[in-house]
Amino acid sequence: MNKIVIVGANHAGTAAANTIMGNYKDAKVTIFDANSNISFLGCGMALWIGEQIAGAEGLFYSNKEKLEAQGAVVHMEAPVESIDFDKKIVYATLKDGSKVEESYDKIILATGSMPIIPDIPGRDLENVQKVKLYQHADEVIQKLKTEDIKDVVVVGAGYIGVELAEAFERHGKNVTLIDIADTCLPAYYDEEFTELMKQNLKDHGIKLAFGEKVLELKGDTKVKEVVTDKGTHKADMVVLSIGFRPNNELGKDKLELFRNGAYVVNKNQETSIKDVYAIGDCATVYDNSIQDTNYIALATNAVRSGIVAAHNAGGTALESAGVQGSNGICIYDLKMVSTGLTLAKAKSLGIDALATDYDDLQKPEFIESENPSVKIRIVYDKNTRVIIGAQMASTYDMSMGIHMFSLAIQEKVTIDKLALTDIFFLPHFNKPYNYITMAAISAK
Numbered sequence: 001m002n003k004i005v006i007v008g009a010n011h012a013g014t015a016a017a018n019t020i021m022g023n024y025k026d027a028k029v030t031i032f033d034a035n036s037n038i039s040f041l042g043c044g045m046a047l048w049i050g051e052q053i054a055g056a057e058g059l060f061y062s063n064k065e066k067l068e069a070q071g072a073v074v075h076m077e078a079p080v081e082s083i084d085f086d087k088k089i090v091y092a093t094l095k096d097g098s099k100v101e102e103s104y105d106k107i108i109l110a111t112g113s114m115p116i117i118p119d120i121p122g123r124d125l126e127n128v129q130k131v132k133l134y135q136h137a138d139e140v141i142q143k144l145k146t147e148d149i150k151d152v153v154v155v156g157a158g159y160i161g162v163e164l165a166e167a168f169e170r171h172g173k174n175v176t177l178i179d180i181a182d183t184c185l186p187a188y189y190d191e192e193f194t195e196l197m198k199q200n201l202k203d204h205g206i207k208l209a210f211g212e213k214v215l216e217l218k219g220d221t222k223v224k225e226v227v228t229d230k231g232t233h234k235a236d237m238v239v240l241s242i243g244f245r246p247n248n249e250l251g252k253d254k255l256e257l258f259r260n261g262a263y264v265v266n267k268n269q270e271t272s273i274k275d276v277y278a279i280g281d282c283a284t285v286y287d288n289s290i291q292d293t294n295y296i297a298l299a300t301n302a303v304r305s306g307i308v309a310a311h312n313a314g315g316t317a318l319e320s321a322g323v324q325g326s327n328g329i330c331i332y333d334l335k336m337v338s339t340g341l342t343l344a345k346a347k348s349l350g351i352d353a354l355a356t357d358y359d360d361l362q363k364p365e366f367i368e369s370e371n372p373s374v375k376i377r378i379v380y381d382k383n384t385r386v387i388i389g390a391q392m393a394s395t396y397d398m399s400m401g402i403h404m405f406s407l408a409i410q411e412k413v414t415i416d417k418l419a420l421t422d423i424f425f426l427p428h429f430n431k432p433y434n435y436i437t438m439a440a441i442s443a444k
């Protein structure tokens with residue numbers, strides 16, 4: 001028998017457990033999770049807060065009973081306190097307060113991440129909210145129902161901040177969105193694209209305070225205002241969304257760590273200690289766009305890394321294909337998708353990169369139904385001509401197009417090869433001289 005312990009059962013841990021139990025009948029899987037729920041899709045949080053979905057029920061796809069039905073032993077509300085990596089024993093406290101020791105042959109760390117909380121005065125005031133867990137979102141929603149919350153300040157205009165700014169505005173609140181950078185979504189898009197999102201947010205009445213550094217949160221017991229280096233913003237609620245830090249408590253003294261504290265793993269999800277795997281937000285990824293180790297916290301990476309670790313722990317050697325950080329966002333009607341490096345990021349890394357841009361209608365001019373324009377940028381290495389990034393924006397759902405660029409980066413396709421790639425044409429969908437081909441053909 002192969003005894004496998006999984007610590008953490010959200011997206012990464014659940015994917016690993018399902019894969020092991022579906023493929024390796026000799027494995028005995030024991031799962032510990034500190035929380036009371038499994039598989040909460042944080043990505044639905046903004047839709048729930050913004051009342052675009054009726055409730056949170058659909059935001060879960062697994063639970064203790066489902067995992068147990070497949071043969072796992074599942075301990076919920078059971079934090080693992082420590083791990084003896086030499087003796088291969090896990091020490092945990094169960095829900096009833098009893099202490100247990102569980103031995104393992106292989107262990108998979110899937111402890112995820114928590115929001116970074118800036119070290120500023122006032123961070124512990126009432127109504128200063130984290131947004132990660134189901135419980136966080138539930139708390140925010142209960143508070144929004146009261147008349148007290150009129151002005152909401154969101155700190156951090158990354159993915160979570162931009163999505164939540166929309167959600168709070170849909171809820172009828174006065175929303176201010178602050179970022180230390182002079183734009184929103186700077187990690188994912190170049191300025192030509194972030195300007196579209198900025199305008200979109202402004203058009204919907206969201207106050208933008210970009211290029212401002214938050215110095216202090218002020219109030220009595222409850223937060224009342226946010227003080228930055230440029231001014232003061234009224235706030236009955238403050239949401240902190242300035243990124244994630246990996247939960248590395250259990251292994252930080254023993255395992256090799258990345259610069260942000262994530263467990264360093266190889267393409268088999270193995271850490272620096274044999275038989276110890278790490279997956280999801282607590283681990284690094286191999287980033288094909290920089291051909292190096294990186295940290296990219298995404299549910300998609302969590303699921304894929306869980307599958308890879310499960311096969312390796314189960315006895316089948318399997319390497320990850322690496323990732324490109326492919327991502328998407330839809331704010332009001334504006335859809336933006338990207339993968340790999342932006343031109344700005346590539347240049348900051350010292351890559352001699354170029355970009356080719358194209359703007360065009362999705363379908364031929366003679367089409368009489370909805371026919372929005374699409375903006376595309378492809379980033380490539382000037383010397384090798386290999387594609388290293390792509391961005392697209394439109395009110396049209398062109399999101400599927402980005403998957404091809406994700407694969408192109410993974411497989412090191414050149415911009416010249418893309419120019420001659422067979423892309424079908426049908427007026428219902430696209431143009432014969434479509435924007436992907438045209439961007440590639442017009443590359444310098």
Ligand SMILES: Cc1cc2nc3c(=O)[nH]c(=O)nc-3n(C[C@H](O)[C@H](O)[C@H](O)COP(=O)(O)OP(=O)(O)OC[C@H]3O[C@@H](n4cnc5c(N)ncnc54)[C@H](O)[C@@H]3O)c2cc1C
Binds near residue numbers: 078282299301
């Ligand atoms: C608001 C929001 C929106 C998001 N939207 C998207 C999106 O649209 N697309 C996307 O790809 N990603 C999105 N993400 C990111 C995504 O949610 C994370 O990347 C994903 O949750 C990572 O999964 P994970 O299983 O690795 O870690 P986590 O989800 O952090 O889960 C870790 C689990 O480990 C448990 N745990 C931790 N320590 C212990 C311990 N000592 N003992 C026992 N259990 C422990 C925790 O209780 C938790 O259940 C979003 C995140 C948020 C917050």
Ligand SMILES: NC(=O)c1ccc[n+]([C@@H]2O[C@H](COP(=O)([O-])OP(=O)(O)OC[C@H]3O[C@@H](n4cnc5c(N)ncnc54)[C@H](O)[C@@H]3O)[C@@H](O)[C@H]2O)c1
Binds near residue numbers: 159241243328
């Ligand atoms: N649609 C999606 O795919 C999606 C949605 C939500 C979250 N996520 C993922 O979840 C993770 C966490 O999301 P996030 O939005 O917290 O992080 P993020 O990295 O996307 O954005 C953080 C933002 O905070 C800003 N910032 C950093 N320090 C600051 C400070 N001191 N004051 C003000 N602003 C500051 C940064 O400039 C950045 O714009 C990310 O990996 C993200 O990709 C993905």
